[in-house]
Amino acid sequence: MADIKVGIVGGTGYTGVELLRILAAHPQAEVQAITSRSEMGVRVDEMYPNLRGFYDLAFTEPDVDVLKACDIVFFATPHGVAMSMAEDLTSAGVKVIDLAADFRITDLDVWAKWYGFEHTCPQIMQQVAYGMPELFRDEIKQANVIANPGCYPTSILLALKPLIDAQAIELTGIIADGKSGVSGAGKGANVAMLAAEMSESFKAYGVAGHRHQPEMKDKLDILTGQDVDLTFVPHLVPMIRGMESTIYATLAKDLSQQQLQEIFEKAYVDEYFVDVMPSGSLPETRMAKGSNMCRLSVFRPQGGRLVVITSVIDNLVKGAAGQAIQNMNILFDLPEQTGLTQVALLP
């Protein structure tokens, strides 16, 4: 099979370099173009010296004709860019994967409320699938546009899915306490994200409201057909990569620790990228560093009313670029783990 011709729009940020890092080892994809208006002419390996020897590419001006010659275009751009170009590309038969939030929320009024401007391409939403294969694989296969999920939603929805399918939990009072490494904040020049500000400190943020909450609620409502009540509080961890979510839900059934473990193991027995930890053990974010794995554990502490799930991913891989490539593999009928079998870097 001929290589998949890949274009990347944006790509100067961390999801961009991760796409390039992973695609460098993908046996059936080749990056044809990477665009950046601000870095036009700069070599990719000058901006990201870890890529020295792997790419002979420079950032170019975004050019729709060049992108139309690709089979797939990834948008690693600020919110609002993908929606301005997606239709042009899909109409030319190009698949689109947006790593930003343009297509993540079904209800565009909700979207507009949280992202601060009107959606400019509502008609394309019918071609969109939410790119979490473990939840929406069939939709992804049919879609032209993939809304690549947010990092928190990835870690949290994968944790809730087995319990929802088993109708094991109440749909009110679900709490997700999320913790992210600092790369999640991106590569913008931001005093608050300086090493001297972020190291050796921990904080909650966005307690009053965070955009990933409506994204998760949207999917939970779809999965359950009900109005799910989810509270989400994100936190910032002084580490580069990694995301852990601890999720609390009220049991709707009297399930033992062992039954809960079985529910999870059965739910994910066929999923390459979701690993249910042995009963009693807990995942650490480093167990996913640099890899596309999500690792989960489930507990019923002290035999109480609550079930507690902990979930770890690498926010830049399963939470962004890795999942995007997993989606690409599905779109092009490749085995889902193609190019995504890296072992996590530990220590």
Next chain:
Amino acid sequence: MADIKVGIVGGTGYTGVELLRILAAHPQAEVQAITSRSEMGVRVDEMYPNLRGFYDLAFTEPDVDVLKACDIVFFATPHGVAMSMAEDLTSAGVKVIDLAADFRITDLDVWAKWYGFEHTCPQIMQQVAYGMPELFRDEIKQANVIANPGCYPTSILLALKPLIDAQAIELTGIIADGKSGVSGAGKGANVAMLAAEMSESFKAYGVAGHRHQPEMKDKLDILTGQDVDLTFVPHLVPMIRGMESTIYATLAKDLSQQQLQEIFEKAYVDEYFVDVMPSGSLPETRMAKGSNMCRLSVFRPQGGRLVVITSVIDNLVKGAAGQAIQNMNILFDLPEQTGLTQVALLP
């Protein structure tokens, strides 16, 4: 007034060096003796070179007669040591502050269940106060033995107190998601706490059950006169110092964000060491680093049923040695902040 003569039993761990660091600047206390069987003869500033120039002391063998000549003895020892010596000391008129858990839980059967052996000094419990001045100041004044609180309970009980006093929350379904820096695990040689293991990673631990849960429940039951239902999940953060707790409770009254803020500000208006952040802002652990402050914020996200409180302390100061010295100041009728006015180290 003559200086308070201080003895320290144990003191080779992190709470020990913190007692010494803070007492070095205390205008009315002087360390007379510091004991350690394992480090007998080693100079304190050889083990902790940050103390070079401040102490001309070596660790000595634990000797009850030497300790009886002190006005107060701090136990910075493993669980079980303080209970073996406390009665001897209090009967000689010496005040005792235990930084371990020997006297933290009122119900000694519960204590034995969580700490794995029978309590050997039940009769002394009548002389004990739980050393969290903002909750139990009057009891502390009268006590001979202070159970210095655990670090998580400090951060969490200070966060819940105003809401409980205001009868603002349900007493079921309270969730405390705690995060601690690695110094909380102590100075033992432990592979899991190596820098190469702990850095750049984040994890939950003790999900099935953690000793600080019964300690908190014990105090919440006392404060409310009811059987409080609290779920607690601790996490480990790749930083040395600092503890953040995010606490979720269901509102029992329809209180606005502003009303909640006022409840907190009024509750702590006279407390030197509890700082309610301006409405809408969130504390970071570094805002307490090296200081005895607890900083709090309160939110009602999206006007929902839940109140969310975030609370930060330095686990080794307000969570251990600093609070112990605050208790000492109360016992000896000094202004509570004596020797405890350090500004947090930021950045």
Next chain:
Amino acid sequence: MADIKVGIVGGTGYTGVELLRILAAHPQAEVQAITSRSEMGVRVDEMYPNLRGFYDLAFTEPDVDVLKACDIVFFATPHGVAMSMAEDLTSAGVKVIDLAADFRITDLDVWAKWYGFEHTCPQIMQQVAYGMPELFRDEIKQANVIANPGCYPTSILLALKPLIDAQAIELTGIIADGKSGVSGAGKGANVAMLAAEMSESFKAYGVAGHRHQPEMKDKLDILTGQDVDLTFVPHLVPMIRGMESTIYATLAKDLSQQQLQEIFEKAYVDEYFVDVMPSGSLPETRMAKGSNMCRLSVFRPQGGRLVVITSVIDNLVKGAAGQAIQNMNILFDLPEQTGLTQVALLP
């Protein structure tokens, strides 16, 4: 004695908050004004919440009349600001301490070459002393303007001074390999200093030339009366605070390890802020964290021709704000350690 009235120009950066942190505990100084054009009106404790409860001050517009009412003015500003206001202040009897580089290099042509513009106040250089008390205490006492030294020069000149005084080393081929925590780069919004960029990595920088090299050479030439040959390479360490320098020089005399140790111990026996470690032990930067100490060790590895000195400071304290306050104490005839006796924070 009445309190010293202190003004701070600039002060939104890390040296500014350190001045405020240390002065909060200084028994004989009071901050009257702190200026910042960009942050005018912002409360100091809003920008630096660790100061909540310690200051009731906001940043104000720089106003020479307000500053003239002070006894001393610290400049925690970019290079070039102090030289524009210093003469105005000294002529009004106000002492000036510049924490930037305006007055650090005697030869103003060399200064202009490294700082990129002409010095605008050459006439004031006669009132200037280089503010490293252990080298130039007598000059400081007489001066109106203090050039507060760079952080690298502080750690390196303190390490070389005893050997130079003892004529123990050759004055060619001196090598200083310096390592700094990231706070040394300041609080500017700079992609290269993001936590996601700087954590978990180490690098040399400025190998082709760094401004602290001519500053050190200037002082070494003055101390020796000769043309000293010094190579300096700085490095960046993924930690917030701390600076270590390893200095290599060729022995001019056959001095034993023990003789070298004695030279250092004698040289600094009366210096409160310089601590010579016991022979055979090595300082770590954390042994100075948050304190004004410099800790040194000296070695003659394998009995060879080289002497190796390692030197640690907190770059923001002895390397900046702490040394500035030490200079203030000298200028106002206070004991040098007044307000500067904090124990380093360890762990």
Next chain:
Amino acid sequence: MADIKVGIVGGTGYTGVELLRILAAHPQAEVQAITSRSEMGVRVDEMYPNLRGFYDLAFTEPDVDVLKACDIVFFATPHGVAMSMAEDLTSAGVKVIDLAADFRITDLDVWAKWYGFEHTCPQIMQQVAYGMPELFRDEIKQANVIANPGCYPTSILLALKPLIDAQAIELTGIIADGKSGVSGAGKGANVAMLAAEMSESFKAYGVAGHRHQPEMKDKLDILTGQDVDLTFVPHLVPMIRGMESTIYATLAKDLSQQQLQEIFEKAYVDEYFVDVMPSGSLPETRMAKGSNMCRLSVFRPQGGRLVVITSVIDNLVKGAAGQAIQNMNILFDLPEQTGLTQVALLP
């Protein structure tokens, strides 16, 4: 070609898990056995959960017969183990790669002095090659036993090689200032390496003498045929992985910056794993994280007498397991980069 059958002795430490991580992606090698007396019976992926899904192996008792059935055996053991088994294996036609120091130093008296006991297998030294392919590729091809180099020697010898070959530097007064991440200290339970001890601090160690100095001198003497004078001071950096060395040497010829750059570029033009950075730029350790690359820069600061080279590697990859696999590839006539083309993980 049939897969290479690999045995690993030891393997519970960081070099062991790195061998497993890299071999998991090696297309022509398969791990047959991994032994550990202390962890016998423990699954490899229980000890290293990043390997879950990649290996169905448990640690077994070291058994020479099992190892003899392999084509190659890696020793990831303490010093002294490989020398006790190597002859038995090589006589059975098995290749041996020792990641410890048993075979690194030619002069066994020097070896005994630094490692504290007599070498027990002097006769095997004739079959040994020092496993740094860029320096000793021909010897490696012929050898039965590979002494895999120390991490510091790897970073430093690769930096010096081009200058030595060009006779560009004096062979006296060479200084190597090395800095290592904490994983270099291994996975032993060691208080000094706890996260609470090592984070946020930097220090020199081993100034009086470090075992990698005689290892480097041995190779430099061989390469030059002279008695080379090298001073080496190692330092510990608060990061997990990565090693930087800054090397200072006196120029023997008047070579310009550009000529020096050319010497390096020519020297390494055909080496896959050595990357000479563009003139004027400097490598950072993260540019090699998780990869087998060594990145170098060369400078002549201020046109002076000294040349300064900076060199970065991942201490666990090119400094240990990666180089070992590079050696294996050479021994089995595979392209040298087989299984070693991972892109460094950045950020």
